[in-house]
Amino acid sequence: MKKLINATETILTESLDGFVSAHRDILVVGDEHKFVRRASLKPGKVALISGGGSGHEPLHGGFVGLGMLDAACPGQVFTSPTPDQMLAAAEAVDSGAGTLFIVKNYEGDVMNFEMAAEMATGEVMTVLTDDDVAVETSTFSTGRRGVAGTLFVEKVLGAAAEEGLDLAALKALGDRANAATRSMGVALTSCTVPAAGTPTFELGEGEMEMGVGIHGEPGRRRVPLTSASEIAEEMVTAIADDFGDKARGEAFVLLNGFGGTPLMELYLMFNAAQQLLGRRGITVSRCLVGNYVTSLEMAGCSLTVTLLDDELTRLWDAPVHTPALRWGV
């Protein structure tokens, strides 16, 4: 295992210290590193909190700030945060308008956020993301996994919360944004969880894992590595088929790197995916290309497609000021 670390036990806290120090205009860290939260809160706004295992940076901490999350709770690498983390975060950022949890659909995350919701004194609702079309159940999930589409859900909810939408309306919006979103990923290499010290899975020199999860969970099938265009075709087909009759019109596309793939290749994949979507009547009107929802140093990428309407587009375009996404500010 080759990593820039001091000791596996202190990776998370040392990394968080660097993170909040680099972004001290935006963020502060909670006691015992339980969460990161906005340095300045907006009174009367519904509080948005997400979290999950670390190793997917910039998700979620990189999305805390104006126009997006109020707090994020980082677990150890690929391990759910504990309920007391979410509870501490909720107490720190709830301004009386209630709290919305945004949770990727993994059993540990779902259970721990649920426990925190029950213990919280204020009103809490939850939006569950499950945008991964690759498999219906997986190593850590019952039902579909929540993956890179979570970024879109967090962005539009953040914008709507700034505008003053109430808790129930935000919950409905989040569910709608998630329902409009589909993702699928492919891995060319594994990643290595620091505490394990060895690769999560093994892929042969000429193999790829089609439909991989963001923790290296198995996807649909392990097949020989093929061309970028053929990989894009399989992803676009899986996503479009899953949308069914709705698969047309304007879309947001996130061509997301898992951490170990150069930007050159991600833009090349975006180029292929955009053309294939266009042939199916889906026009890319908003997009992001880069490493946003990663799996440590895994090589590979995922494609996320959200079918847009005017409201979702407007909320996507709204100002945002976080460590990883910033515009209009």
Place this chain on the structure above:
Amino acid sequence: MKKLINATETILTESLDGFVSAHRDILVVGDEHKFVRRASLKPGKVALISGGGSGHEPLHGGFVGLGMLDAACPGQVFTSPTPDQMLAAAEAVDSGAGTLFIVKNYEGDVMNFEMAAEMATGEVMTVLTDDDVAVETSTFSTGRRGVAGTLFVEKVLGAAAEEGLDLAALKALGDRANAATRSMGVALTSCTVPAAGTPTFELGEGEMEMGVGIHGEPGRRRVPLTSASEIAEEMVTAIADDFGDKARGEAFVLLNGFGGTPLMELYLMFNAAQQLLGRRGITVSRCLVGNYVTSLEMAGCSLTVTLLDDELTRLWDAPVHTPALRWGV
């Protein structure tokens, strides 16, 4: 070689097509993919052009836009662009106030930019970046290499050009920004140039290359992989020693990933470097952490330190709107 590509011959053009399509609000591509340039130019402004081999994305194309470059010329991976690319770019963006080339100190780049400068009809001046303290001469360079500090030089020149500084003043500012900047890198793995198909160099399982160049050129020494803090200490010492008596006061720090290292580790390295700099009387007042000047999928990072003054700080803070850096807009 595991890459998301269709064919080695078409990587650059397909990637550029995806890049300009994803950022069509900012960029257009020149004929025959010779350059990318701002979609809208500012009349009367000195034109800033950079370029170099591809594989370092987002450098340079990702820094084209308001407040930074007017055009960037991408060569094949780790290969200098040709003089006709720079010439075509200069003709496309020169608005009569002259053109400033920003060139990393590699023999091929220096020679080809020089040829373009001689052929250009308008006035051309050149700023050479050579911020890498690791080695005095290297595989592709006479004198120090230009590495990640080039980002800082391009940013402050871009801001000053927007303010209307003339060509000679920009040249002086660029030289001053470069002289205030030092970098040093470390590699934990090699990268693979697509056309070569095999790793550029071999590192043993427990080894690192201290002082590596951004094309995988040898650094100071190959040593056993050590802790993040010890690596940071060596980089900070090399940089601070090179600054000598000037090594104090406020600084900009870029903790740059080479492409294959997770953000978690980069923030951890930033944390270590910031503390070590602080002990030497250097306060980090501006910073960037992430993959900005990469070496394809190489694992590793570099540390860049620029000693700031009020003017450099103000120019760094000025609005920028490019694919890879954006604030204030």
